[in-house]
Amino acid sequence: MMSRYKELVKDFNNDFSTKEISSAYLGAFFYTTIIALPLLIAIAQIVSVYLYWLTFWVILIIIVMFLLNYLFHRLTRKALILKRPDTEVDIWRLFIFQQIFINIFFVIIGLIFIFILIPIWMV
């Protein structure tokens, strides 16, 4: 699996210039942030009103982070395809790998919140 990932990264870097990649990531990050900002503020406010379901909300936040991660990569892919409609690199397959890594990170952070940080804060 890792060799396939490395192969995809290599093809990706060969096909797109650093400027194209960074522009696509920046654009996707900008629009994801625009969408994430009210969404996360709204969830924070839901948590404040329904604090007694805190663990449930943490799980929901993890799921929302998964969706935002998906959106970010979807937008990045769109930006790259708009730049190079003729590209032969399987960008989405590469991004699936990246999403899995990032989602594992979100799950770890969520578990740290549920089992360590929340019990410390709720004192």
Added chain:
Amino acid sequence: MKELTKHYLPFIKILILPYLFFMFILFYPIAYFVDTPGGITEVESIIAIDYNEEKEIKGTISSTYIVSINRPTFFQFMLSSFSDYNYANVIRGSYANYTNQEISQISYLDKETSVNAAIIVAYQNAKDDNPEIVIDYYEKVMVFGKATYLSFYDDIEFGDEFLYLIGDNDAIVDDYTQIGPNTQNSSSYEFFFKNSEGETYSRILTKDSETNLFGITLKLYYLVDKDTTYPKYTEQNSNIGGPSGGLLQTLAIYNMLVEEDITKGLKIAGTGTINYDGSVGYIGGVEQKIITAYLNKVDVFFIPFLSETYTYDNYLEALNACEKHGIDPTGWLVPVASFQDALDYLAEVE
């Protein structure tokens, strides 16, 4: 970025107004407060006493907190209306004039002084059976309230210590109960305070022309002298403010000091302020606290019961809350008027 903007421009144009409207309701505060159920906190996680460390405590003693949102955003206010467990109303009284930061300051001052009261009452009661225990405390008069017309409003902080004032005929008045009789001849007097950093400062306060008052509320507190008190205790920082944990803090501290385990393996929670004479005082947010206790499946919940005829008596409010939410109060909701009542109840538990 340019490609994305160009591609999604029609969507952006359609969504920009709803987006701005949503942001508005997420940030616009309204002059209400919202109380929602919170949780229970084991007192042992806040206060530790260097004593009886080998003693095994089988049950738990927890204070109950609710979430109070002062000036919620429009979105929070709307959310709160979706559940019967929440209570929203207009901010009234002196709190209407305070900022959220000031309300928070008062809440933490209440908490701090409540812990001191709990320690004094618990140590004094435990001392009756164990002369090894020593409790010393001192008096401190602190700023507890400020009216909008108070001179130097921003300079005087909640919790600052009142030292004295220069009254009529240049008399030094350090008894806060004698301020009125000693400030009759003029409208302005020099007050001396000590702030939280230990610095002494003075301000000339002028009486309000309408109310003829200075606009400052002072309150006498008894604070524990940590140097001479035995056994030593440590207090952890807490995110929860307010005085309503007083009774349960007193019970938990008492349990740490005495030989027997008063919990008897029960999950004990409750609410009520504690007074220096061991009596219990009323608290707010009873309905949300009852729901919190119910959701946390506590075995015993102590609640102040001071008058059978007062409509807003906490116990009567709690019974109404139980009826409203279909909760059976039998066997776990215990009315108490004092710390001793709670001890007596636990002593009778098999």
